Amino acid sequence: MTEPSTLERLLEGAWVEAEVFALRPDYRAVLLAVDGLVPGPSDAAGEALLQAAEAATAQALADRPVEELPHVAAWREAYRAFGAKPQRTRNSLEALLRRAGNGLPRVNRLTDLYNAVSVLHRIPLGGEDLAGYRGAPRLVRATGAEAFDTVAGGAPVIEHPDPGEVVWCDEAGVTCRRWNWRQGRRTGLRExxxxxxxxxxxxxxxxxxxxxxxxxxxxxxLTRFGPEVRVARRLLAAGTTPEHGD
Incomplete structure (x- = not known):
């Protein structure tokens, strides 16, 4: 089990490149590093949350399309700012909201939880396995040379982000492309x-x-996922953390 100080040190090492804040000075992120989780399949508590998220989405979209929800619209604008086409590569929040009408995915209790919270609070929310990380997370504008470990056509492949694309990385490469669009295989949550x-x-x-x-x-x-769950937390925002790339 990871010591609490290890979780805190990991988050202390996280940073956002100045060029990202230049693109969107209003950007903020809360990072949660969690240990002591007991894996398990989808359960009744997660099912209740997912059903609540589906009902809330139906109500929110009763009188407008998903792209007009304020936070979805803001992320579409951010995607356009670094050259992505949001109608083709949807941020994780929009992708889940569009699935909610036909039912959100049921994967396992950890994934079910963070998907439900994402939809209920209308916020892009990613979850990754820290065992696959190499160093601290950082958010940067890609050079295009970074490695992204993913799957295409059912087979593992290494892709590369577009130059200028906003990506989450660690020391080994990209962990999530286009800010919050697609997570890599290496750090993906597992059973x-x-x-x-x-x-x-x-x-x-x-x-x-x-x-x-x-x-x-x-x-x-998350505290119900085991008797020894520990959580470290950090806010990243312009002016509150040292910026790199000035």
């Missing part, structure tokens, strides 16, 4: 994940209070 990193991404008009409320709910639910 036996016991230590994880969660990234909650926010842009205006989402407030700091709403961002922290989502992180609080995720943290509260």
């Amino acid at each position: 036996d994940t016991t230590t994880a990193l969660f990234v909650l991404d926010a842009l205006a008009p989402m407030t700091d209070e709403a961002l922290h409320a989502a992180a609080d709910e995720l943290t509260d639910h």
Whole structure:
């Protein structure tokens, strides 16, 4: 089991490149590093959360399309700013909202939880296995040379992000492409994940209070995943953390 100080050191090493804040000065992220998780299949508590998320989505989309939800619209604008086409590569929040009408995926209790919290709070939220990490997470604009370990046509492949694309990385390569579009295979959550990193991404008009409320709910639910669950937390925002790439 990872010591609490190890989780905190990992988050202390996380950073956001200045060029990302130049693109979106309103960007903020809460990072949660979690240890002591007991893996398990989808369960009744997760099912209740997913059903609540599906019902909330149906209500939110009763009178407008998903792309007009304020936080979805903000992320579409951010994608365009670094050259992505949001109608083709949808951020993780929009992708889940579009699936909710036909039923959100049921994967395992950890994935079910963070998907439900993402939809309920309308925030892009990624979960990754810290056992696959090499060093601390960082958010940068890619050079295009970075490695991204993924699957294409059912086979493992190494791809590369577009130059200027916003990507999460560690020392071994890209862990998530296009800010919060697609996660890599190397750090993906697994059936036996016991230590994880969660990234909650926010842009205006989402407030700091709403961002922290989502992180609080995720943290509260994670405590039921084992008697020794420990959580370290950090906010990344412009002006609150040293920036790299100046």
